[in-house]
Amino acid sequence: MESRYDPTASESRWQEAWEAEGHYAAGAGARRDDTYVICVPPPNVTGDLHMGHALNGSIQDVLVRWHRMRGFDTLWQPGYDHAGIATQNVVEKELAKEGRTRQDIGREAFVDLTWEWLEKTGRTIMGQFRRLGCSLDYSRERFTMDDDYVRAVVTFFVRLWDRGWIYRANRIVNWCPFHQTAISDLEVVHEEMDDTLYTIRYPFADGDGRDGVSVATVRPATILADVGVAVHPDDPRYREAIGREVVVPYTEQRVPVVADERIDREFGTGALKVTPGHDPLDFDIGRDHGLPEPVVIGPDGCMSEQAADLAGLTQEEAGARVIGWAEERGLVEKREPYRHSVGTCERCHSRIEPLISLQWWCARTEPARPAIAALQERRVRYHPESQHRFAIASLEEAPDWCISRQLWWGHQLPIWTCPDGHLTVTVDEPSACAECGVTPLERESDVLDTWFSSALWPYATLGWPEETPELARYYPGDVNSTAREIIRLWVNRMIWTGLEVLGDVPFTDSIIHSTVLALDGRRMSKSLGTGIDPMEPIDEYGADATRYGLLKISSTQDVRFSYGAIEEGRKLAIKLWNVARLILQNAEDVTPAREPRDLEEQWILARIDAARADVEDSWARFDFAESTATLYHLTFDDFCDWYAEAIKPRLYDRDPAAVATALAALERLLALLHPVMPHVTEEIWSHLPARGSRLIVAPWPDPDDRFAADAAALERVQEAAQIFRRSGVQVELGSEDERRIFAAVVRPERVQGDGNRDAEVERLRKEVARAEGMLANERFVANAPDAVVAAEREKLERYRRELAALDG
RNA sequence: GGGCGAGUAGCUCAAUCUGGAUAGAGCGCUUGUCUUACAAACAAGAGACUGCUGGUUCGAAUCCAGCCUUGCCCACCA
Numbered sequence: 001m002e003s004r005y006d007p008t009a010s011e012s013r014w015q016e017a018w019e020a021e022g023h024y025a026a027g028a029g030a031r032r033d034d035t036y037v038i039c040v041p042p043p044n045v046t047g048d049l050h051m052g053h054a055l056n057g058s059i060q061d062v063l064v065r066w067h068r069m070r071g072f073d074t075l076w077q078p079g080y081d082h083a084g085i086a087t088q089n090v091v092e093k094e095l096a097k098e099g100r101t102r103q104d105i106g107r108e109a110f111v112d113l114t115w116e117w118l119e120k121t122g123r124t125i126m127g128q129f130r131r132l133g134c135s136l137d138y139s140r141e142r143f144t145m146d147d148d149y150v151r152a153v154v155t156f157f158v159r160l161w162d163r164g165w166i167y168r169a170n171r172i173v174n175w176c177p178f179h180q181t182a183i184s185d186l187e188v189v190h191e192e193m194d195d196t197l198y199t200i201r202y203p204f205a206d207g208d209g210r211d212g213v214s215v216a217t218v219r220p221a222t223i224l225a226d227v228g229v230a231v232h233p234d235d236p237r238y239r240e241a242i243g244r245e246v247v248v249p250y251t252e253q254r255v256p257v258v259a260d261e262r263i264d265r266e267f268g269t270g271a272l273k274v275t276p277g278h279d280p281l282d283f284d285i286g287r288d289h290g291l292p293e294p295v296v297i298g299p300d301g302c303m304s305e306q307a308a309d310l311a312g313l314t315q316e317e318a319g320a321r322v323i324g325w326a327e328e329r330g331l332v333e334k335r336e337p338y339r340h341s342v343g344t345c346e347r348c349h350s351r352i353e354p355l356i357s358l359q360w361w362c363a364r365t366e367p368a369r370p371a372i373a374a375l376q377e378r379r380v381r382y383h384p385e386s387q388h389r390f391a392i393a394s395l396e397e398a399p400d401w402c403i404s405r406q407l408w409w410g411h412q413l414p415i416w417t418c419p420d421g422h423l424t425v426t427v428d429e430p431s432a433c434a435e436c437g438v439t440p441l442e443r444e445s446d447v448l449d450t451w452f453s454s455a456l457w458p459y460a461t462l463g464w465p466e467e468t469p470e471l472a473r474y475y476p477g478d479v480n481s482t483a484r485e486i487i488r489l490w491v492n493r494m495i496w497t498g499l500e501v502l503g504d505v506p507f508t509d510s511i512i513h514s515t516v517l518a519l520d521g522r523r524m525s526k527s528l529g530t531g532i533d534p535m536e537p538i539d540e541y542g543a544d545a546t547r548y549g550l551l552k553i554s555s556t557q558d559v560r561f562s563y564g565a566i567e568e569g570r571k572l573a574i575k576l577w578n579v580a581r582l583i584l585q586n587a588e589d590v591t592p593a594r595e596p597r598d599l600e601e602q603w604i605l606a607r608i609d610a611a612r613a614d615v616e617d618s619w620a621r622f623d624f625a626e627s628t629a630t631l632y633h634l635t636f637d638d639f640c641d642w643y644a645e646a647i648k649p650r651l652y653d654r655d656p657a658a659v660a661t662a663l664a665a666l667e668r669l670l671a672l673l674h675p676v677m678p679h680v681t682e683e684i685w686s687h688l689p690a691r692g693s694r695l696i697v698a699p700w701p702d703p704d705d706r707f708a709a710d711a712a713a714l715e716r717v718q719e720a721a722q723i724f725r726r727s728g729v730q731v732e733l734g735s736e737d738e739r740r741i742f743a744a745v746v747r748p749e750r751v752q753g754d755g756n757r758d759a760e761v762e763r764l765r766k767e768v769a770r771a772e773g774m775l776a777n778e779r780f781v782a783n784a785p786d787a788v789v790a791a792e793r794e795k796l797e798r799y800r801r802e803l804a805a806l807d808g
Numbered sequence: 809g810g811g812c813g814a815g816u817a818g819c820u821c822a823a824u825c826u827g828g829a830u831a832g833a834g835c836g837c838u839u840g841u842c843u844u845a846c847a848a849a850c851a852a853g854a855g856a857c858u859g860c861u862g863g864u865u866c867g868a869a870u871c872c873a874g875c876c877u878u879g880c881c882c883a884c885c886a
Contacts, residue, residue, distance in 0.1 A: 267885050280884045386812055557813045558880055562820055564835050574848055582845035779866035788828050
């Protein structure tokens with residue numbers, strides 16, 4: 001073994017070996033019939049690994065490696081999402097560099113170009129997952145645009161259609177004027193923006209022009225589509241106005257004043273101009289009051305033909321005209337700077353235009369019902385529990401889902417229209433209209449929301465709708481792990497579609513992992529410049545250290561990235577390497593001889609077994625931070641600082657008994673650490689004598705309570721060591737074992753204690769007094785649990801004993 | 809505006825659900841030690857009104873109430 005551990009070379013060597021030897025493949029090394037299945041959340045095909053992926057990859061890999069070692073038939077499914085709007089956005093930007101648009105080259109060429117682009121620059125993340133040591137079954141990589149995946153999506157769509165859950169409706173949607181498509185509420189991000197809030201008077205139609213209802217607006221251009229003014233029914237200011245008509249500025253249309261309880265009396269003037277075509281609230285109010293729904297803004301965000309003489313202007317220009325017109329007539333009462341949050345497209349950050357358009361929708365109430373039941377009955381459990389409640393609430397409140405997008409990159413809707421307007425919805429392209437037999441048919445040009453196809457991920461990757469052996473074996477799966485923000489977009493949808501299609505939930509546990517924040521506590525984001533590329537720490541500290549560090553800090557909802565945690569991981573890897581060298585250097589040519597017998601040998605085996613139980617318990621609860629602490633202290637404190645020091649003299653003597661136990665203990669230690677730090681443990685494993693197999697498929701240690709160690713005896717030695725080091729006084733030890741360990745670890749002949757006996761005596765006297773005080777408190781003795789009182793008594797005795805040794 | 813977190817040593821975090829033992833680690837700091845695995849180490853040490861104010865209790869970092877600070881997610885206040 002090299003004297004220094006070099007993670008970089010070692011890690012890539014093992015990553016290649018594991019994959020080449022087939023250990024990542026589903027079922028590799030399975031020693032039992034149970035399956036254990038996790039699907040990686042398919043990352044965007046154009047994306048790079050970010051810190052959230054790295055944490056999530058670490059979490060999933062711990063679970064997968066652990067179960068593989070336990071003998072499960074393990075499948076960790078990799079793959080990519082075609083990410084409709086995100087990918088199209090990237091390719092359109094590339095085109096824009098050449099001064100071209102997608103319209104210039106046409107749909108077919110654009111889709112071809114996108115495939116080419118992905119060929120060149122896409123699909124990088126799986127390589128980065130490999131570099132993190134993630135044991136995904138890369139041979140099974142799937143893509144949501146694979147032919148058979150497309151077939152699954154279309155089949156699912158037809159199924160929902162047959163269920164009557166898909167329909168077309170003219171409704172207000174979020175419209176991105178850059179991408180020229182509808183997007184869902186969940187794809188809209190709100191950003192603070194500065195605007196001007198105008199207060200404008202709408203005069204009564206039957207008045208003298210001085211009297212009217214004043215409204216506030218930040219978008220004066222939408223005045224052209226005003227069809228009414230709404231006030232709260234109980235607002236005394238407007239009691240007289242309800243039912244009268246007012247005149248809309250510029251258009252000079254007479255529109256009614258209506259009463260609606262959704263109006264916030266506190267805001268602005270307490271009166272709302274109703275623009276159903278361009279505002280979601282106004283849309284609802286308009287429908288309920290039977291108002292018309294004119295649309296004056298076009299798909300490009302500029303004024304449309306319906307804006308009459310303002311057609312073709314930008315909204316700013318049109319707004320200025322309208323304000324100018326109103327100003328000349330003395331209708332503008334106020335203009336004030338106004339900062340508010342505005343919806344923008346999450347991809348291009350264009351200001352979202354709410355507008356009415358004809359879109360395809362998926363009903364939500366009916367499909368969600370079985371999923372809500374499954375969550376309430378805890379057939380699926382979100383972790384942590386707070387997210388479980390959130391997930392249920394989200395399903396209960398979900399509005400219908402706008403599934404159509406006016407994009408080119410994606411799954412085209414399997415809907416064909418005949419010249420008579422009949423719709424044919426089938427999986428395979430129909431030759432003629434199903435209703436009247438007429439041709440030609442025209443296929444719906446819209447594509448599906450990206451998340452429509454991601455919702456099928458757990459079973460479409462297994463070959464559904466075909467009844468494949470994989471589907472039968474690996475569905476339902478076990479665990480899903482992902483970020484908080486896609487609970488509604490993705491996780492909930494997998495649950496309800498799984499129940500719909502296969503009658504069973506796709507997994508039983510849904511982990512919502514921490515959000516990794518930047519060092520300053522803000523969100524990691526490219527635009528803020530706060531992002532840290534996980535490949536940096538992987539290259540600098542190693543994948544094992546990075547995995548360890550991310551898991552260590554993953555305990556709370558939001559967590560700051562920390563180089564310190566990763567350095568701790570590096571230290572642990574180095575420590576393991578060195579202690580393995582100590583043992584192996586002295587193990588050559590030694591034939592292991594007997595069962596562990598001595599105190600320190602039984603003690604370390606008992607400690608390792610206790611850590612095994614703790615780690616299993618932590619992982620069963622998906623508490624990965626806790627497990628890193630257990631493993632760190634087992635390695636440093638117990639294994640290295642006590643056990644290894646205690647057996648050193650006999651290792652130097654090449655005592656076959658000591659060597660045998662040391663090797664056995666080291667093997668168990670490596671096995672426990674392998675899921676967290678796979679590379680360094682496999683590297684050391686490869687140096688162990690008589691090791692045919694790989695650690696990655698070695699059996700996870702069974703419970704081992706054969707050696708009930710006298711833990712109290714070891715603790716006596718540890719106390720004696722501390723007293724000696726502080727005071728220079730040797731406390732008398734009872735057994736030969738205790739004296740031997742003390743001599744080996746402390747080496748009193750070489751190390752002089754600090755000799756501060758007085759300070760030590762003082763400290764012990766204070767402890768004695770404190771313990772005596774507590775035990776003298778009758779109410780404490782009466783009320784506290786017996787174990788607490790007993791522990792206090794024990795402590796008091798120990799302090800008195802130690803005090804006697806020092807004083808004596 | 810709604811939901812969910814966080815506030816403990818100079819820094820990053822444990823312990824809080826289920827009240828109890830000297831509030832633990834790592835980094836940093838001080839002191840000593842190159843000891844045939846490791847100075848990327850070992851040993852000893854300093855360092856904490858556990859955000860604030862009350863309450864419950866023999867006992868509160870932990871439970872209750874209120875307040876302050878801060879983060880994330882969600883949201884149609886024109």
